[in-house]
Amino acid sequence: MQLNREELLQSYRTMCTIREFEERVHSEFSEGGIPGFVHLYAGEEASAVGVCSHLDDRDNIASTHRGHGHCIAKGCDVNGMMAEIFGRGDGLCGGKGGSMHIADLSKGMMGANGIVGGGPPLICGAALTAKTLKTGGVAVAFVGDGASNQGTTLESYNLAKVWNLPAIFVVEDNGYAESTASVWAVAGDQSKRAAAFGMPSYELDGNDFFAIHQAAGEAVERARGGGGPSLIHVKLTRYFGHFEGDAMTYRQAGEIEVARRERDPLRFFRQRVTEAGVLEAHQLDEIESEVKRLIDQSVVLSKAAPPPTPERLLTDVYVSY
């Protein structure tokens, strides 16, 4: 699957947006402006963007507690997201959801999720809608290595296959579930699990946008064509703690530095496209500066925005009651 220049630029812009968004949330959190639990996606950008660049508004994704990257890749408004994380009234969810519950159903983003393994069943449903209404849409569940063990996830593999759903499961294996290593907690392996349920699968370097883009393209094409579900297993690194505030004593000293230095998906992308002469470094630099301004602005706006008005406590429980 060849990407043209425009698509490459767009992909890089999205990855940069995620990175910058997360770096900025990290620093704002440490300054105390952001309430609650926040889980950052920095380091995992190639997965969200590699997959979501195949999707459009017909398509749905379900995300995890570590959802900012998926939201951005699926087209959620960045200002609305930042305002949501700050708990503002004009946040994407009116300040009622926060980092763990950002959603925009109009963009096919069915929500970050505070429940590990919450997304895959929902995605079977979105895929069922697509199949029933013949929209041509597909549905993607992102799950962590930890979530890959959850019964809800494994059941969903079976249901997606039995119903022959246009569903894709992306296992984002960042080596840890909280402080527990995936090499310990995940018995067997992800591809064999896919095979055990009759699904084709891919094992990929999660820092390699192009590999993910290629595999996701195949999986999406298969799903759209009625060929049923697939699983994509990507190995990648999270650059921050499990949540903001995590001292990360369970990690190897220098682990993140090495990853940032040697396997940064953004740098990897830059190198590939510039070495191949498809894009020039200054184009990418420009994107980076633009993105920085955008994120700066989103923080400024969020800080200035008022909290939800008190009566919002009681609204949105039901459509009607």
Place this chain on the structure above:
Amino acid sequence: MQLNREELLQSYRTMCTIREFEERVHSEFSEGGIPGFVHLYAGEEASAVGVCSHLDDRDNIASTHRGHGHCIAKGCDVNGMMAEIFGRGDGLCGGKGGSMHIADLSKGMMGANGIVGGGPPLICGAALTAKTLKTGGVAVAFVGDGASNQGTTLESYNLAKVWNLPAIFVVEDNGYAESTASVWAVAGDQSKRAAAFGMPSYELDGNDFFAIHQAAGEAVERARGGGGPSLIHVKLTRYFGHFEGDAMTYRQAGEIEVARRERDPLRFFRQRVTEAGVLEAHQLDEIESEVKRLIDQSVVLSKAAPPPTPERLLTDVYVSY
């Protein structure tokens, strides 16, 4: 694993007891004497007996809604079971459990279970007790083909492997979950599922007591020796409906007759041992008559027994409250 004569006679006796018990419950149910939901195990005897003949009182099993066979194979008192099914005060559970909840923890029988997939997590716990207290015990979960898809079951595979538990999962695949065929509802296959979680597995003819006995012996030995969990997949036929009262219109006409005629595990056993000259037909005939008398008597006793006294409604909720 060679069985001596005594063991062979005992195995046959247990299989006959199950068969006779179930045939009798079937006829008593249709006469209206037995309340509630009853699921019969007839046709699947080789599985319960082939596996449980390796177990002793250190070992625990968890069963299913189709639990009579497992109970008998694990040594539950047949009179107590029959009385329980009739809802009598001297039933194995005082008449408070009924067919779906027969248990005898003193025999390592942790209960039939009204919840599909209820047993495997419990078995991880029994195996953990054995491992922690170094009893040398193992724990076995019986699950149906339908239950093999349940998240609780799949999670338990992972936990048993990660914790390296002395656990064995026996998937009793009788081709149906209620009226739904396992060829449809089970994506992929059972052995690949075991492999996906790093477990050794066996695919067996569930009518062949000897094959099951052999495989279960290996699995039990592995578990006792600290080698971790295994999965045994047996294909067999249930001779009655999903529950008593099921018209079985989803089955092929004559399906059961053919199975009874051509693949009856009891007949299979008889043929093998007599052809090999290890046992003689009259020995087996005697067992059959003895068992018939035993079951007759259990029905007579159960019918004569009084219901639980009214105050039993309020007892046994807590040890103390």
Place this chain on the structure above:
Amino acid sequence: MSKKSYRQAINEALAQEMRRDPTVIVMGEDNAGGMGAPGDDDAWGGVLGVTKGLMPEFGRDRVLDTPITESAFIGAAVGAAATGLRPVAELMFVDFLGVCFDQIFNQAAKFRYMFGGKAVTPVVIRTMYGAGFRAASQHSQCLYPIFTHIPGLKVVVPSSAYEAKGLLIQSIRDNDPVIFLEHKVLYDEIEEVPDEPYTIPFGEANLTREGDHVTIVALGRMVGFANRAADALQKEGITCTVVDPRTTSPLDEDTIIESVENTGRLVVVDEASPRCGMAADISALVAQNAFKALKAPIRMVTPPHTPVPFAPQLEDAYIPTPEKIADAVRHVMA
């Protein structure tokens, strides 16, 4: 208008809504049945035959059998509802909520609130409840107090065939997640039910009779029992108002309070477990909001705080009876 059983009324509601709205689908274990099996195709219609006949009319694309994976398929119903279908998913027995509750109470129930009002999740979960079938502890529970406890869910407890049809059509057309509870012992109870589709609004209680002395609030199967008790009491000169709230969430607080203001006495009857149950919920409502009207202590008639026993004699002693209800009324009249 014709005589229909509770089962037929539910089946008819499903069929009529499926005809009306192509986005209505039905799913559950063996909802048609026979999937992949060599025999009949529409073999079951669910374990007690409630959905029988839908598959032949609407096809396998709209009447879906499922593997026994309640988290996956109830969650799929929720996800489908959030993306444009109106699924009616069957959780065979409500007792099975423990293997799929997250998708109901943390996902479906909370989407709209967490997402700031932007989600609409019109899913209906049909499920069987109640004792009386000798089905023992894991197949006889009520459990609707648990759903009622959860903001974001609507909870419907139809007490008769007429109620079942109108409330189910309302449930399917409603835009919030609805738990629709069918009492298994009522399936064969028959009454006059209109042939055409109709709706019964949520949160509007039904006064099945009116009297002067005592208000009896009863739910589901207990509505019939309460009326039998009231019949008996009438002979003693005690007349009762029997209130069937129809839905526990929303609850028609006004009608209950108004009735107690008229009668001054309240008996609440519920088949669910007593602790944090519906009887307590309704009693507390009245103790807070109609206290001045009360002439006697409120009386609750519920099963004891025990699991449901198997033996028929014990199960019969477990379930509230018309006699126990009448006794409670006599007690508040004393």
Place this chain on the structure above:
Amino acid sequence: MSKKSYRQAINEALAQEMRRDPTVIVMGEDNAGGMGAPGDDDAWGGVLGVTKGLMPEFGRDRVLDTPITESAFIGAAVGAAATGLRPVAELMFVDFLGVCFDQIFNQAAKFRYMFGGKAVTPVVIRTMYGAGFRAASQHSQCLYPIFTHIPGLKVVVPSSAYEAKGLLIQSIRDNDPVIFLEHKVLYDEIEEVPDEPYTIPFGEANLTREGDHVTIVALGRMVGFANRAADALQKEGITCTVVDPRTTSPLDEDTIIESVENTGRLVVVDEASPRCGMAADISALVAQNAFKALKAPIRMVTPPHTPVPFAPQLEDAYIPTPEKIADAVRHVMA
């Protein structure tokens, strides 16, 4: 005796019981932490550090990390309890009950009854609850009314460090399944706690203060709030009895009823959702059994029937406050 936080009190209870009884084991996600990881071994002690230090003392065989498979490991704790261990399993946030509830309410809770009294299942499930952490709808619920609803479970809601230690030791020694609920906002609250092990029996409420005019029943974190309200009211000449039931199941009905018989007025404060919640449960109890003593309507102080919102301003408006409690007391005094 020394100052200890609620967190330390819980940790100490666990350590002391593990020393006393080799069959006590602890399990949960990251309960030691670092399993399979290259860094520290005892890296976490659970997500908020409550079990930290146990693994170094008792080893990996008695402090087990688990995969994120709550059905499997909570079920394993139940199965282990039924076969000879005394597991203390951590369900990180009570909000996660939806992925493992079956093993709790259909298995652990019902074994003894279904099996005719032959099972003993001494499992403790420790779990965090409550709002105030800006953790939003899926990490802030109380949900203990759901456990309280289920016959066969015991439910413990410690309101302070002293209570937590004594009640947890009791929970571990108890022979029934116990749900032990830790309010996340209380973890850093400090008070004098005896160094030696001690138990606080279940079903015995604690009168944290005694007064003449109103009985306030409050649970968990709300006990402190009720006492703050009572402090403020004292200046107005209103004296309150504040009852901390400590356990919602069993519930010390006698102490509550007796207190209302003395004061004639009842305010019930609970952080759980209102419908079929603990406030309703206790109100109904009193409306049935101490009606004659009541001089005024019962008043419930709870959050509204909504999920827990994220934004701090909304969350603060959601949670009951000492001011709202005081207002309710003034209301029943009016």
